[in-house]
Amino acid sequence: MGKDVLLVAHFCNDFDGEGNGRFNYLADLLASNGYAVEFVTSDFSHTKKKKRDKQTAGLHFNVTYIPEPSYSRNVSIKRFYSHFMMGRNLKKYLKTRKKPDVIYCAVPSLDAAMAVSKYARKNKVKFIIDVQDLWPEAFRMVFNIPVVSDLIFYPMEKMADHIYQSADEIVAVSETYMNRALKVNKKLQSGHCIYLGTDLHQFDLFPVSSMKNSKLEGEIWIAYVGTLGSSYDLISVIDALRILCTQTHWSHYCSTYEDKEWDQIH
Numbered sequence: 001m002g003k004d005v006l007l008v009a010h011f012c013n014d015f016d017g018e019g020n021g022r023f024n025y026l027a028d029l030l031a032s033n034g035y036a037v038e039f040v041t042s043d044f045s046h047t048k049k050k051k052r053d054k055q056t057a058g059l060h061f062n063v064t065y066i067p068e069p070s071y072s073r074n075v076s077i078k079r080f081y082s083h084f085m086m087g088r089n090l091k092k093y094l095k096t097r098k099k100p101d102v103i104y105c106a107v108p109s110l111d112a113a114m115a116v117s118k119y120a121r122k123n124k125v126k127f128i129i130d131v132q133d134l135w136p137e138a139f140r141m142v143f144n145i146p147v148v149s150d151l152i153f154y155p156m157e158k159m160a161d162h163i164y165q166s167a168d169e170i171v172a173v174s175e176t177y178m179n180r181a182l183k184v185n186k187k188l189q190s191g192h193c194i195y196l197g198t199d200l201h202q203f204d205l206f207p208v209s210s211m212k213n214s215k216l217e218g219e220i221w222i223a224y225v226g227t228l229g230s231s232y233d234l235i236s237v238i239d240a241l242r243i244l245c246t247q248t249h250w251s252h253y254c255s256t257y258e259d260k261e262w263d264q265i266h
Contacts, residue, residue: 002033002035003101004036004038004100005035005037005038005100005103005104006040006097006104007023007027007037007038007039007061007103007105008040008090008103008106008112008116009039009041009105010041010042010083010086010106010112010113011041011106011108011109011132012024012039014053014055015055015059015063016053016055020199022130022196023039023106024039025199026104028059028060031059031060031061037060037061038061038062038064038100039062039064040066040090041064041065041066042065042066042068042086043065043066043067044068049070052065066086066089066093067085068082068083068089069082083109083110083112084111086109086112087110087111087112087114087115088115090112090116091115091119094119099123101125102126103116103119103127103128104130105127105129105130106129106130106132107132107133107160107163108133110135110156110159110160110163111159113129113163114159114162114163117129117163117167118166120166126168126169127167127168127169128168128169128170129167129169129170129171130172130173131170131172131178131181132172132173134160134176134177134180136153136156140153161184164180164181164182164183164184164185167181167187168187169188169191170185170188170191171191171193171194172191172192173195174193175193178191178193222241
């Protein structure tokens, strides 16, 4: 059996084979290559806002569910309390587990990652973080009141700094996130930017023959596959397409779109 890898991801897909979760994929990849993998996550689904169906049949790795109180709103006191309890319960669990060879930890949440970082430092375990989002920066987009927000989010910022500083390796989904972590980490000169994506081989298996028949010669189709959210400036992309359609040779193919239809796209 290969090295013992502890993978911690507070937020992840269910283990029912549906979807394309980054950490589910990584756990399966490591296990398939001979590593002994334990996947530790919450027993509460952030996406579904309910307790998980603890289905793990057919997996090549072990899954451990950490108890976490439920919450219904993404930005709420109950969520912060829920994460606090997740971190505390995770800390308790780590004390009962034999020391792993490597810990791979998703960030955020900060409470879970903080518990793991302290454990890794105390037990001299290699600690790799994978930065999925920046907290508290993401919360400031929703709640940003001068002075008040600074006071509320200061403890979160210091917690994030501690996690980034503790990392032996830094992985992130964007260069912005990677550079934020490297800014406070004095041990590392560089990190690893691994963008969110999918298995291209699997993607290419989807049939496209029927679509080809309806595509006009010279017409350009653009598809977006990814997250929809306020931090993704897709509106600017749509506006740029509108300009191209009205001011270039593309106008022939865009003539059927009225102003009201562009507004609906927004």
